[in-house]
Amino acid sequence: MSPTRRTTRRSLARRRVPRAAALALLPATATACANDVPEADWSRGLLPDHVTQEGGVVQSLWNGAWIAALATGAVVIVLILWAVIFHRKRKSSAELPPQVRYNLPIEILYTLIPLVMVSVFFFFTARDSAALAQVDGDARVKVKVEAFQWSWRFTSTVDGKALQPVAGVPVHDYHEGPQLVLPVNTKVEFDLSTDDVIHSFWVPEFLFKRDVIPGIREDNPGRKFQINTLNKPGVYAGRCAELCGVDHSRMLFSVKLVSQDEYNKYIATQAGSAQ
Numbered sequence: 001m002s003p004t005r006r007t008t009r010r011s012l013a014r015r016r017v018p019r020a021a022a023l024a025l026l027p028a029t030a031t032a033c034a035n036d037v038p039e040a041d042w043s044r045g046l047l048p049d050h051v052t053q054e055g056g057v058v059q060s061l062w063n064g065a066w067i068a069a070l071a072t073g074a075v076v077i078v079l080i081l082w083a084v085i086f087h088r089k090r091k092s093s094a095e096l097p098p099q100v101r102y103n104l105p106i107e108i109l110y111t112l113i114p115l116v117m118v119s120v121f122f123f124f125t126a127r128d129s130a131a132l133a134q135v136d137g138d139a140r141v142k143v144k145v146e147a148f149q150w151s152w153r154f155t156s157t158v159d160g161k162a163l164q165p166v167a168g169v170p171v172h173d174y175h176e177g178p179q180l181v182l183p184v185n186t187k188v189e190f191d192l193s194t195d196d197v198i199h200s201f202w203v204p205e206f207l208f209k210r211d212v213i214p215g216i217r218e219d220n221p222g223r224k225f226q227i228n229t230l231n232k233p234g235v236y237a238g239r240c241a242e243l244c245g246v247d248h249s250r251m252l253f254s255v256k257l258v259s260q261d262e263y264n265k266y267i268a269t270q271a272g273s274a275q
């Protein structure tokens, strides 16, 4: 290579490397800028930090699934490389390596191993799904969630007394949407309903979402779910996760977790206007 060509290449690389680096950083910075996207963290497998006990169940299922998937992937890659390296056709001879078609023990083995793996995945998924779908009915706070095109109405009932409903309009920022105030360290039951189209109730920090489907009767267990809030006060973004029309993306709300004391003060201000 001539010295001039080498310099051109080097300067080209000098120009391209920072550009590539900037491009690689783009997803990270984009995440940091968007104000309603929870901070991603590799230690949690990119899930947001959960604020409910149930979120902990999802997080551990997620971690377990990744560990199992990566372990499976590693074993498969090692087996492929082993076959490719040690059992390839040699250039020196025209003969094929020994063929193992219709080898019954091997076929039984590679039927049984995936069966066992799928059973293990199924067991943990079914166990955790059942736990997440569990509704005891004795929650201190019960929230009636009504989804509509394109916002939400939240009506909390605390110790049997209904508070004034909180309803919103389509907004660009979740801080401006309707706000559901909930106490920390409390069991909360949700009842989801809608009169128009399918929506989906999603608070990323709950690590949970549930479709809100019109025409589902009140006694259908699919309408309800419960959470146990952790002691993590803060304001968390919520959104509709089912494309439901032109202002779907503006169907934003927030959940504010407050201390028990603060919640009791909040109830006092809301109770007077309750119906």
Ligand SMILES: [Cu+2]
Residues within 6 Å of the ligand: 147, 148, 150, 198, 199, 200, 240, 241, 242, 243, 244, 248, 251
């Ligand atoms: Cu919607």
